[in-house]
Amino acid sequence: xxxxxxxxxxxxxxxxxxxxxxxxxxxxxxxxxxxxxxxxxxxxxxxxxxxxxxxxxxxxxxxxxxxxxxxxxxxxxxxxxxxxxxxxxxxxxxxxxxxxxxxxxxxxxxxxxxxxxxxxxxxxxxxxxxxxxxxxxxxxxxxxxxxxxxxxxxxxxxxxxxxxxxxxxxxxxxxxxxxxxxxxxxxxxxxxxxxxxxxxxxxxxxxxxxxx
Numbered sequence: 001x002x003x004x005x006x007x008x009x010x011x012x013x014x015x016x017x018x019x020x021x022x023x024x025x026x027x028x029x030x031x032x033x034x035x036x037x038x039x040x041x042x043x044x045x046x047x048x049x050x051x052x053x054x055x056x057x058x059x060x061x062x063x064x065x066x067x068x069x070x071x072x073x074x075x076x077x078x079x080x081x082x083x084x085x086x087x088x089x090x091x092x093x094x095x096x097x098x099x100x101x102x103x104x105x106x107x108x109x110x111x112x113x114x115x116x117x118x119x120x121x122x123x124x125x126x127x128x129x130x131x132x133x134x135x136x137x138x139x140x141x142x143x144x145x146x147x148x149x150x151x152x153x154x155x156x157x158x159x160x161x162x163x164x165x166x167x168x169x170x171x172x173x174x175x176x177x178x179x180x181x182x183x184x185x186x187x188x189x190x191x192x193x194x195x196x197x198x199x200x201x202x203x204x205x206x207x208x209x210x211x212x
Contacts, residue, residue: 073103
């Protein structure tokens with residue numbers, strides 16, 4: 001089973017990708033993890049990517065696609081994979097399409113996890129983090145025992161810049177602008193399905209399994 005998950009930031013893609021990976025015993029391929037791995041190992045591609053990252057620039061699609069080709073050609077991807085976080089743009093989707101065609105490993109399904117913007121803003125805007133440990137809380141869904149304080153150290157919690165309301169709104173606008181062409185692209189291939197991402201995690205997972 002070769003699956004691509006598309007969804008807004010904070011929409012639950014990572015959570016569902018992990019569950020699918022476990023159920024089907026196939027790897028979750030995350031662009032972020034892949035990049036970090038190449039940089040850590042100082043591979044040829046990792047060294048090139050680091051040059052862009054150190055200058056605060058985006059890693060070019062061409063480099064990401066080369067890493068993707070290396071990853072998806074692995075034996076452990078022969079029975080399938082779950083793509084999470086790539087492609088995000090139409091040029092990336094076309095590049096990926098050509099790559100998958102080249103290695104005879106085309107996508108079976110593209111699942112869009114739909115979540116309303118106001119729900120995303122509520123989810124992400126309510127997150128609080130204990131910086132030293134990385135423990136994450138939510139003022140509504142997973143509040144700390146004492147408001148604004150970590151359960152274990154009692155140190156103050158903070159809100160990440162990525163979770164601030166204006167930042168989230170901006171990220172959502174970018175997501176919508178970039179995703180619409182992707183939806184049309186995969187719709188024409190007749191492999192695109194939508195699930196409601198506003199339900200409980202297990203219900204969203206069941207919906208995805210039903211689509212597969």
